[in-house]
Structure formats: C-alpha cells, structure tokens
Amino acid sequence: MSKKRITDFFGKTCAEKASSTVTNDAQSDCTIVPSLKSNENETADEPGPSKKFKPSTFQSSWKKDRPWLDVNEKGEMICNYCIDNKMTNTFTTGCTNFRTSTLTRHVATTDHKLSVLAKTESKSLEKTVQNVVSQQEGAVTSAIDTVYWLAKENIATEKYSSLLELLEKEGCSNVKNLNVGGNASYRSTTIAQEIQQAIADTLMADIINEMKGSFCAAILTDESTDISVTGKLIVYVRFVTKDFELKSHFLGNFNIGEKDATTITDKLVTILTERGIPAEKILCLGSDGASVMTGVKNGVAAQLKRLSPFLINIHCVAHRLxxxxxxxxxxxxxxxxxxxxxxxxxxxxxxxxxxxxxxxxxxxxxxxxxxxxxxxxxxxxxxxxxxxxxxxxxxxxxxxxxxxxxxxxxxxxxxxxxxxxxxxxxxxxxxxxxxxxxxxxxxxxxxxxxxxxxxxxxxxxxxxxxxxxxxxxxxxxxxxxxxxxxxxxxxxxxxxxxxxxxxxxxxxxxxxxxxxxxxxxxxxFPDDSVSVISAFDVLAMRDLSFVPPSEVDIYGLEKLDVLLGHYSQPRGDPEVPGIVDEQATRNEYSLLKPLVLQQKYPRDQLAVLWKIIFECHRDQFPNLLKLASIALTLPVQTAI
Known part of the structure; x- marks a missing residue:
C-alpha cells in the first residue's frame, strides 16, 4: 500500500480515508481480466405473440434481488457491475428491451459473470485494506501523541525515533504497527516535523475560527532581535469567544527586518489579512510603550486607528511600573x-x-x-x-x-x-x-x-x-x-x-x-483623570454594595459617559457608526445595577460577573455585553 501523508490524518474521517484507499487500490489491482465480447444478442425481440405483453417502461420491482440493475438518466436499463468493470455491452450503453427475459440473458453472459467475480474480489480487498488502514490509523495516532508530548516537555524532536524504539520495546502494539505498509514507518525526524506542523496548523485553525466568531480582539506585540540580528515581531491575540470565554493565544514570531512603525503596521495588517481577520475587529493594541508604537502621528497605534477608528492603545502596566x-x-x-x-x-x-x-x-x-x-x-x-x-x-x-x-x-x-x-x-x-x-x-x-x-x-x-x-x-x-x-x-x-x-x-x-x-x-497611573481605559472599571461595580440606595441611580454615570463618548459616536473618515447605541446602553446600565444587587452576583472578577450576565441575561444587555467584551480583551499587561 502506498505511503500516506501525515496531513491526511487531519480534516478527513476514517471512513473517507478508507474509501479513498479502497478506490485507488481496487482500480489498480482488481481489474484483472480484459473485457470479453459476448456474441449474444441481448436486445433481440421475443418471437411470436409475446410482443403484445412487452412492458413499455422499466419496472422498479425488477431491481429486487438484482443489486446490479439500475436505470440511467434516459430511462434505459444498465448494469452497474459491468460498468464498474469497464465492460462493453448493451447494459453498459443502455438497454431499452424492457423484458425480464432480457435480464435473465444478461445474467448468463460472460461479461456479467466476470463483473460479479471482480465485485466479489473487490469487497474482499476492501475489507483487507480497511483492516490495514485501521491498524495504521492507531499507529499514526500514537506517533502524533509522541510528537505532541515531546513538544509539551520541551524535548528535542531528534529524540522522536529513539522514544518510539523505547515504546516499542515496552510493548506498545500501536508503535509496532507503524511498520505496516513496508517502507512507510513514520519514524524519521522529517515525519516528526511534519506531524508538528500538522498539529500546529490544526490548533491555529481552531484559534482563528474562534477569533472570527468573537465580537472584537486585541493584539499584544513587542519587537526584538534574534541571534542573527534579524528583526522579529512577536504577536499574541486576546479575545472573548462566542460563549463569552476570555482566551489569549500566541499567534507567531514573525520576521520584519526593519523595526520602524510603517513596517510593523504593514506586517500586522498582513498577518490579519492572511488569516481572514478584518482590521476593524482589532479594538485594542498592547505594547511596551516605545515611541515606535505610541507615536501620536505615525506610530503603529496611530496607523492602525486609520483602519480601526475605535482602537485604543495601552502601555503595559508591568512596563510602566x-x-x-x-x-x-x-x-x-x-x-x-x-x-x-x-x-x-x-x-x-x-x-x-x-x-x-x-x-x-x-x-x-x-x-x-x-x-x-x-x-x-x-x-x-x-x-x-x-x-x-x-x-x-x-x-x-x-x-x-x-x-x-x-x-x-x-x-x-x-x-x-x-x-x-x-x-x-x-x-x-x-x-x-x-x-x-x-x-x-x-x-x-x-x-x-x-x-x-x-x-x-x-x-x-x-x-x-x-x-x-x-x-x-x-x-x-x-x-x-x-x-x-x-x-x-x-x-x-x-x-x-x-x-x-x-x-x-x-x-x-x-x-x-x-x-x-x-x-x-x-x-x-494618574488617579485624578478618567480615561477610556480606566472608565471600564464601571462595569465591575465592585463598590456598588457600599453605595447608599439613594445614589445607586447616579452610580457610575460619569465613567459610562466616557465610554459612550468613545464607542457610541461615529468615528473615522469616512465616518464609521458607533459600536453601541448610547440611549439603549444607558437604559441597560440603569437596569443592571439593581439586578446585580438583588441577585448578589459575584463582583471580584470582571470575567466571572459578565459570564453570568451573558448566560442569564444576554437578551437584556446586548450593548453592555459589547463593552464588557472590550473590557476583558484590554491588554493591560503584555506579560502573557
């Protein structure tokens, strides 16, 4: 059996792989006899008075006990077995002599008998191939697990082959089955690297799909230089999934050459575009506060704001400290x-x-x-x-x-x-x-x-x-x-x-x-000014329990105004409509405060509070949930 690529084990079901293997092998191995011409005239009319009983169309009842029989798009009778075995007769081109005797004569032909034999042998081969594929599937799964373990434990990929030898010595039957298929042993370092890439591609595809389903996302980035003095850009992403789970993932460490603002911006946009992520989805940028990132006119943040008008730049709090x-x-x-x-x-x-x-x-x-x-x-x-x-x-x-x-x-x-x-x-x-x-x-x-x-x-x-x-x-x-x-x-x-x-x-x-x-x-860390970033703490409502009942209505309104001033007003050129509706957001916030107090929802963690609100009241607070998604993705620190 020919060697299969590791990537065949990602994105296909076992049934699809087995079917594909059987089809290829059957076509190459099972057509073992040449087509034999039959001298019988399968379409000759019946002599005598039987003609007046000739049906004018195909009768579906004839297919009973005749699995080979079918009708083509013209309504003519055909034999699937003969067609599969590449025979040439009336039942491969289409027969219009709708008589049971015609079917009986066809069954007796050499063409049909050889086709039935080939079909029987094909089924036997298919079963054999499925058994081999099943063994190989388990073996390759073990190989994938081995490579994944090496990566998790920070062990060199060169140890892959020797680790397989140890597993085989200890009686791991799946590893022994890696030898199924002759020279396809899946034991080389090259195979291990291919498995690593397949795992990485699969994980990255899941991350990108989750990111696409999120309302917004944040980029956390920093530039550096490797040992060969090549400029590098490390990029993380942070987003809230459609199930309102906060996730942070490593996206990659990319070569950038020059480390100026335009080069970094172009690279970030390219990274997003190649993965199908629109730039306007990025509402936050976290960096170390270097001038190349935070420059007012042409810094990375300023250039990204032209593509995503609601984006805010955050200087990592750990760097600030x-x-x-x-x-x-x-x-x-x-x-x-x-x-x-x-x-x-x-x-x-x-x-x-x-x-x-x-x-x-x-x-x-x-x-x-x-x-x-x-x-x-x-x-x-x-x-x-x-x-x-x-x-x-x-x-x-x-x-x-x-x-x-x-x-x-x-x-x-x-x-x-x-x-x-x-x-x-x-x-x-x-x-x-x-x-x-x-x-x-x-x-x-x-x-x-x-x-x-x-x-x-x-x-x-x-x-x-x-x-x-x-x-x-x-x-x-x-x-x-x-x-x-x-x-x-x-x-x-x-x-x-x-x-x-x-x-x-x-x-x-x-x-x-x-x-x-x-x-x-x-x-x-100024205490006397309220920025868009600091205003987000109004969504945590940590001190709401200590507010006198008479002041609950006005609690948090100042900071809410700051958020609405940024996210509810059109921005950009041409103007982009606001992310939230101003009046609807105010109404939602006035309803949320008594609800949180009455239900005694936990407020020690912003993510926990808004996960509860999402699960129990998502239809009541759609605008606030958008703001909460942004608040959770804020990269207040880049030390991930």
Whole structure:
C-alpha cells in the first residue's frame, strides 16, 4: 500500500480515508481480466405473440434481488457491475428491451459473470485494506501523541525515533504497527516535523475560527532581535469567544527586518489579512510603550486607528511600573554604586565553581540558607528582589568567605570585601528590603492572567499608601538593622567602616528613592483623570454594595459617559457608526445595577460577573455585553 501523508490524518474521517484507499487500490489491482465480447444478442425481440405483453417502461420491482440493475438518466436499463468493470455491452450503453427475459440473458453472459467475480474480489480487498488502514490509523495516532508530548516537555524532536524504539520495546502494539505498509514507518525526524506542523496548523485553525466568531480582539506585540540580528515581531491575540470565554493565544514570531512603525503596521495588517481577520475587529493594541508604537502621528497605534477608528492603545502596566522603579533609582548615585557591587559579586562567583562551592560550604557551616548570587538586569528591575534577598540572607557568609581568602592573591576579593563592609552597603540592603517587596508584590499582581482593568486603580493606590507610610515610619527591616548593630558600629561582629560619613547619605537616598517612586507612580497611573481605559472599571461595580440606595441611580454615570463618548459616536473618515447605541446602553446600565444587587452576583472578577450576565441575561444587555467584551480583551499587561 502506498505511503500516506501525515496531513491526511487531519480534516478527513476514517471512513473517507478508507474509501479513498479502497478506490485507488481496487482500480489498480482488481481489474484483472480484459473485457470479453459476448456474441449474444441481448436486445433481440421475443418471437411470436409475446410482443403484445412487452412492458413499455422499466419496472422498479425488477431491481429486487438484482443489486446490479439500475436505470440511467434516459430511462434505459444498465448494469452497474459491468460498468464498474469497464465492460462493453448493451447494459453498459443502455438497454431499452424492457423484458425480464432480457435480464435473465444478461445474467448468463460472460461479461456479467466476470463483473460479479471482480465485485466479489473487490469487497474482499476492501475489507483487507480497511483492516490495514485501521491498524495504521492507531499507529499514526500514537506517533502524533509522541510528537505532541515531546513538544509539551520541551524535548528535542531528534529524540522522536529513539522514544518510539523505547515504546516499542515496552510493548506498545500501536508503535509496532507503524511498520505496516513496508517502507512507510513514520519514524524519521522529517515525519516528526511534519506531524508538528500538522498539529500546529490544526490548533491555529481552531484559534482563528474562534477569533472570527468573537465580537472584537486585541493584539499584544513587542519587537526584538534574534541571534542573527534579524528583526522579529512577536504577536499574541486576546479575545472573548462566542460563549463569552476570555482566551489569549500566541499567534507567531514573525520576521520584519526593519523595526520602524510603517513596517510593523504593514506586517500586522498582513498577518490579519492572511488569516481572514478584518482590521476593524482589532479594538485594542498592547505594547511596551516605545515611541515606535505610541507615536501620536505615525506610530503603529496611530496607523492602525486609520483602519480601526475605535482602537485604543495601552502601555503595559508591568512596563510602566518597571520604568517607575528604574527611573527613580537612576537619579541616585548611591543606588548605581550599590547595583554595581551586586553585579561584581555575581560575576565573581559565576566565573568559578570552586568559589561558589566554598561559599555554599560556609553557608552550610553557619546554618545559613544556601543562596546563589543572582544577576541584576537593568531592564528587569524586579529581578532585583531576588538579588537583594540573596544578599540580605548571605551578607555574613560573604564576609566570612572573603576573610578566609588570601586577599593578597585575589585583588577582586579585596575590593569586594571593602565594599561589603562599608556602612552604606548593608544599610542599603536592609532598608531596601522594606521597599522592594512592596513594588514586587504589585508587579506580580500585574502579571496575573486574570488581571482586569478594574483592579489596577485600587492596587496602585494601596501600594502608594504603603510607600508613603515608610516615609514617616521605620519599616521592619530598618528596625532590624538598627537592632543588629553592636556597639553602634558592628554587624554580626564585623566592624563597618565610614558609619558617621555614610549614615545620613543612606537616609537621604532612601527618602529620595521613595519620593521618586511615588511621584513616578502617580504620573504613570494618574488617579485624578478618567480615561477610556480606566472608565471600564464601571462595569465591575465592585463598590456598588457600599453605595447608599439613594445614589445607586447616579452610580457610575460619569465613567459610562466616557465610554459612550468613545464607542457610541461615529468615528473615522469616512465616518464609521458607533459600536453601541448610547440611549439603549444607558437604559441597560440603569437596569443592571439593581439586578446585580438583588441577585448578589459575584463582583471580584470582571470575567466571572459578565459570564453570568451573558448566560442569564444576554437578551437584556446586548450593548453592555459589547463593552464588557472590550473590557476583558484590554491588554493591560503584555506579560502573557
């Protein structure tokens, strides 16, 4: 049997594949005899008086017990068996001698007998082929499962063949059946790659079909450069399905060459067009806030708005928070010096397994946690917490390590020991342990899959309040540091240098750092203005239960006006009609508020609340459901 392509196992039913295989094989193998001419005159009229009983048309009752008999479009009798076997006789061209005796004579002909024999052999072959296809189908399914498992476990595709050998050795019968069909064994790396592509194509087709059925979608994108210095554009999509389920999917990592706004825009439009997604369906764009994305006149967002007038651009909240921290630290020399010392520590131990092993032994000896030195990244300031925690828990072990090192032979160790024993280094470490965990906790919230726009404002306000508390009060770790100082100048019996000169410097730096953090957060997460993005939290109604009954009617109307101002008015050139009806939306919102209160619907997650409303009241709130779909797809963070 000829080898089948892997893609034949996607998009066809087993019955269709079996039928296709049987037809091809039957045509090549089953027509084993040449057509034999019959000398019988099948259409000769009956002699004598029988002519007056000749029926004028075909009688359907004649087909009983004659499965080969049929009538063509002209009403003439034909023999399907003879036609299938490529015979040439009256019953293949059409017979008009409507007599049962004509049928009897045809059954006795050599042509018909050979055709019946070929039909019988064909059925036997079909059964045989179906058995082979069934075995091969199970084997190929096992091969597909194997390739899928390798991909899920991040194991190289080159291990596919050896894994099949292991499965066969362990008695997996389906894998043994991969050898059915001679040379079609489906065991090569090429086959594994073909299976991978078939799986990817099938999954992507499902994603695109779901996306096409959604009301709107968001694009989350970022540009980068690969190892060959080729510009890349990574693209995710986010949408609410027709069943009101929020989904986020990886769409691809595409080559773009140049990374200017026009090239990126053209690439995004091409990606959408090739997949049959209209550009106007994209109502949100999430990015890292780079000028190429957010440029007012010719940025990617501005160019996409010409195709989708209701599109809004969102600067990822995690990126915004990272900028708040990095910019606050960049203005303080003492912070840059501290970071430089951390980086030097990392590379000192990274370059030698002997040093790392020796430090681990010291940590173990003094019953301290074995924490490795971690790298500090400028663009990932939240990796700073892991680095900071490592220093906080290992400072004493580090000093012991350097004290036990022959410093005369290791100038790097001499410099690091001196830096670690300056008062400002441990003081900064303990003081930052009060500040950085607060920012890290906020960052972790921002990276949750379930994050919705209604969460941002309260969690940012809470974070700012915690930072403002530290301006006026000593945190836990700052108090601990002061308790640990013995004789006013020793930490864990290690004497610190320059305490008098550096004490005020550290205090000033920490106050300045907190002030800059708060200032940047208020600037990048403004509390006093209502934008289209922040207005969407009106759909969450989290604080509705605390509103006095007399004020329920006016609750949320200000933010609703902002949403309607953007989505209910025509936009673009030529003008595109609004997405929602303004008055109908207002009416729906006035009905929704008492309904949510009476039914006590959960409001801790926007997606959960609107899934309930969709399932129970979709006909009552069509306009609000459109706004809720947009709210859920908003890419408030791109850290998917």
């Amino acid at each position: 990272a900028l708040c921290t990095s910019q606050a630290a960049s203005k303080l020399d003492i912070m840059q010096q501290y970071k430089s010392t951390l980086t030097s520590l990392y590379y000192y131990f990274k370059g030698s397994s002997v040093r790392s092993s020796r430090l681990a032994k010291i940590q173990d000896l003094f019953e301290q946690p074995q924490i490795k030195m971690r790298e500090m990244h400028d663009i990932r300031w939240f990796s700073f917490y892991n680095v900071l925690e490592g220093i906080y828990k290992s400072w004493s072990a580090l000093i012991i390590y350097f004290d036990s090192t022959e410093l005369s032979k290791d100038p790097k160790a001499t410099g690091l020991r001196k830096s670690l024993l300056q008062y400002k280094f441990p003081a900064m470490t303990w003081f930052l342990m009060d500040i950085i965990p607060i920012i890290t906790a906020l960052n972790l919230v921002f990276q949750k899959d379930s994050l919705d726009v209604a969460v941002i404002k309260p969690i940012v306000s809470s974070t700012i309040s915690k930072l403002e508390y530290l301006k006026c009060n000593e945190g836990h770790y700052k108090q601990e540091f002061k308790r640990l100082l013995n004789d006013g100048n020793k930490l864990f019996d290690h004497e610190l240098s320059y305490k008098i000169q550096q004490e005020q410097m550290v205090e000033f730096a920490m106050e300045n750092f907190i002030d800059k953090l708060i200032e940047n957060m208020k600037k990048r």
